[in-house]
Amino acid sequence: MLGFLIQRFLQAIVVLVVIAALVFLGVFAIGNPIDVLISPDATQQIRLDTIARYGLDQPLWQQYLAFLGRLAQGDLGRSFVFNMPVLDLVLSRLPATLELTLAAVAGATLLGVPLGMFAGYRPHSKVAKLLMGLSILGFSVPTFWIGLVLILVFAVSLGWLPAGGRGETVTVLGVEWSFLTLDGLKHLLLPAVNLSLFKLAMMMRLARAGTREIVLTDTVKFARASGQSEWTILRHHVLPLISIPIVTVFGLEFGSTLAFAVVTETIFSWPGLGKLIIESIQSLDRPVMVAYLMLVACLFIVINFLIDLAYAALDPRIRARR
Amino acid sequence: MSAPLLAVRDLATHFFARNAVLKAVDGVSFTLDAGEILGLVGESGSGKSVTGYSLLGLIDPPGRIVAGSVKLQGRELVGLPTAELRALRGRRLAMVFQDPMTTLNPVLTIAAQIRLAIAAHERVSARAGRARAAEVLTRVGIPDAARRLDAYPHQFSGGMRQRVAIAVALLNRPDVIIADEPTTALDVSIQAQILTEMKALVSELGTALIWISHDLAVVSALASRILVMYAGRIVEQGPTASVLRAPRHPYTSGLLDSLPARAEPGAMLRQIPGLPPTLAALPPGCAFQPRCPRADSLCGMAPQVTLTGVRGWRCHHPLDGGPP
Numbered sequence: 345m346l347g348f349l350i351q352r353f354l355q356a357i358v359v360l361v362v363i364a365a366l367v368f369l370g371v372f373a374i375g376n377p378i379d380v381l382i383s384p385d386a387t388q389q390i391r392l393d394t395i396a397r398y399g400l401d402q403p404l405w406q407q408y409l410a411f412l413g414r415l416a417q418g419d420l421g422r423s424f425v426f427n428m429p430v431l432d433l434v435l436s437r438l439p440a441t442l443e444l445t446l447a448a449v450a451g452a453t454l455l456g457v458p459l460g461m462f463a464g465y466r467p468h469s470k471v472a473k474l475l476m477g478l479s480i481l482g483f484s485v486p487t488f489w490i491g492l493v494l495i496l497v498f499a500v501s502l503g504w505l506p507a508g509g510r511g512e513t514v515t516v517l518g519v520e521w522s523f524l525t526l527d528g529l530k531h532l533l534l535p536a537v538n539l540s541l542f543k544l545a546m547m548m549r550l551a552r553a554g555t556r557e558i559v560l561t562d563t564v565k566f567a568r569a570s571g572q573s574e575w576t577i578l579r580h581h582v583l584p585l586i587s588i589p590i591v592t593v594f595g596l597e598f599g600s601t602l603a604f605a606v607v608t609e610t611i612f613s614w615p616g617l618g619k620l621i622i623e624s625i626q627s628l629d630r631p632v633m634v635a636y637l638m639l640v641a642c643l644f645i646v647i648n649f650l651i652d653l654a655y656a657a658l659d660p661r662i663r664a665r666r
Numbered sequence: 667m668s669a670p671l672l673a674v675r676d677l678a679t680h681f682f683a684r685n686a687v688l689k690a691v692d693g694v695s696f697t698l699d700a701g702e703i704l705g706l707v708g709e710s711g712s713g714k715s716v717t718g719y720s721l722l723g724l725i726d727p728p729g730r731i732v733a734g735s736v737k738l739q740g741r742e743l744v745g746l747p748t749a750e751l752r753a754l755r756g757r758r759l760a761m762v763f764q765d766p767m768t769t770l771n772p773v774l775t776i777a778a779q780i781r782l783a784i785a786a787h788e789r790v791s792a793r794a795g796r797a798r799a800a801e802v803l804t805r806v807g808i809p810d811a812a813r814r815l816d817a818y819p820h821q822f823s824g825g826m827r828q829r830v831a832i833a834v835a836l837l838n839r840p841d842v843i844i845a846d847e848p849t850t851a852l853d854v855s856i857q858a859q860i861l862t863e864m865k866a867l868v869s870e871l872g873t874a875l876i877w878i879s880h881d882l883a884v885v886s887a888l889a890s891r892i893l894v895m896y897a898g899r900i901v902e903q904g905p906t907a908s909v910l911r912a913p914r915h916p917y918t919s920g921l922l923d924s925l926p927a928r929a930e931p932g933a934m935l936r937q938i939p940g941l942p943p944t945l946a947a948l949p950p951g952c953a954f955q956p957r958c959p960r961a962d963s964l965c966g967m968a969p970q971v972t973l974t975g976v977r978g979w980r981c982h983h984p985l986d987g988g989p990p
């Protein structure tokens with residue numbers, strides 16, 4: 345186990361260095377950051393000074409090493425727009441996205457898995473066909489459109505729920521959370537539903553496919569032959585057997601939504617990471633982009649690691665191989 | 667003669683494929699007495715497993731029992747509501763499957779799986795469940811059972827896994843166990859062990875056993891009576907010794923000739939000519955006719971069952987009975 349941890353840690357370092365190179369090339373080396381840093385009417389002297397100060401006259405590899413050095417010290421620079429350390433800025437936006445994403449992915453899983461299992465268990469029933477039809481809708485209708493419809497119906501027409509913002513928050517462990525107040529929950533509901541529809545469709549399809557396959561296996565037949573009820577079989581045999589692909593998708597969806605909830609956060613003015621990155625791209629706030637991309641890389645590394653741990657917890661055969 | 671424990675009459679289980687009806691079991695009748703060991707032999711694809719599943723009502727769509735009757739101590743099982751059937755499964759009728767690698771759930775411990783099987787019929791505490799699991803595993807010859815309860819199936823060999831499956835089948839001392847080629851996937855030495863143990867166990871518990879196999883040698887070592895199945899039908903039945911000494915159906919005779927023990931040392935084994943039948947394209951009349959050395963024009967009509975005392979066969983041109 346310790347060997348496994350060390351191995352994963354080294355892998356993570358390598359991945360981060362590679363990502364850092366890509367981010368560096370993508371964000372720093374393409375285009376000229378100087379044009380953003382100084383005003384167009386600055387003197388030639390100021391221009392040269394700035395270039396020297398930021399090390400832009402150095403060869404590319406030296407700039408990269410310097411960039412890596414700063415990264416290693418956790419120094420990602422200051423935001424041009426907010427004029428604060430970008431790490432603090434990005435981390436301050438993380439909780440909002442975290443709670444939105446968790447609500448969306450967990451909701452989609454808790455609802456989608458049972459529905460999908462039912463559809464896989466009774467594939468020819470009307471309900472199953474209806475669910476599968478709806479899941480196609482969930483896949484194909486664009487998120488922004490559903491978001492707008494949700495706002496129109498529930499915020500504008502019916503007036504039941506707010507159209508945007510985080511609402512009232514409570515500070516726990518120095519971080520603000522919306523889901524702990526009623527008002528915050530109300531604000532959370534629409535964007536979470538908006539984000540979760542696609543995932544709901546995916547979870548349903550995944551659970552359905554797994555269930556359809558597993559109910560035909562000898563494992564299920566043998567359980568039936570010993571007199572176990574259909575409910576017991578679904579709950580104790582099928583669910584554990586289909587949970588591995590579900591956990592995988594849960595993790596990956598969680599990661600990608602955390603990183604790219606851009607559309608929903610913009611529509612619902614949810615002050616999270618997605619909204620921040622869109623704003624920083626618009627204002628060419630490069631340090632924010634770098635910090636964000638590095639954070640996303642770290643998130644995926646952590647999530648993949650957690651998925652692996654979950655595999656081991658769910659499947660004894662994987663445990664044995666370690 | 668008292669009523670048999672299990673009476674199967676004209677059982678027919680068909681699979682409704684896209685453009686064909688596959689008659690996997692097509693009018694099977696037999697009886698089973700309490701404590702009896704009955705062998706069911708036939709080439710693979712002849713409908714043995716489907717017969718076994720049908721007895722427990724375990725046929726999944728697109729298959730269905732379309733006709734016939736299965737009576738357990740006079741009680742009709744065909745058409746019984748699912749809940750009542752479920753209450754009988756594992757308690758009165760149990761089944762062991764062919765491949766021990768696929769029957770146990772790979773992500774549950776042995777104890778958990780046995781506990782689920784116990785809980786299907788009665789409420790048990792976790793402790794009582796474990797004790798019972800250890801007891802039944804010991805009974806089927808798993809050494810050090812109490813300490814291996816928390817192991818997972820992949821930590822057991824094929825033979826050990828099949829013993830666990832047998833333990834689950836024996837859990838409630840059922841009246842009948844249907845053993846569907848339980849040793850086919852195992853090494854020969856382990857096969858012999860399990861055969862012997864199983865025979866001892868059922869005779870000790872008074873459980874009747876239907877032993878399904880494609881291997882006539884295995885069945886004849888175990889069963890007091892055998893049924894020979896071909897393309898969904900029983901083509902011959904009778905006491906094992908009698909059938910082996912004087913097979914009446916040419917198919918049974920062909921099976922006997924292809925047994926290694928009957929061949930001259932070093933000689934080629936005699937095979938039944940031709941291929942096993944495909945259900946989608948059966949000839950009219952006797953299904954064995956294309957492979958049969960005795961076939962003539964009469965065989966285009968399906969032969970009826972001929973019964974003489976304990977023997978029965980389905981053939982227009984049976985072989986000589988010889989001295990009884």
Ligand SMILES: Nc1ncnc2c1ncn2[C@@H]1O[C@H](COP(=O)(O)OP(=O)(O)O)[C@@H](O)[C@H]1O
Nearest residue numbers: 681688690709710711712713714715716717945
């Ligand atoms: N699930 C199924 N769907 C369609 N046909 C099936 C199915 N199961 C069995 N059959 C048909 O029933 C025939 C008999 O199968 P089976 O009882 O498994 O044979 P065996 O004697 O080898 O146990 C097969 O040849 C196949 O055509």
Ligand SMILES: [Mg+2]
Nearest residue numbers: 714715846847
């Ligand atoms: Mg079979």
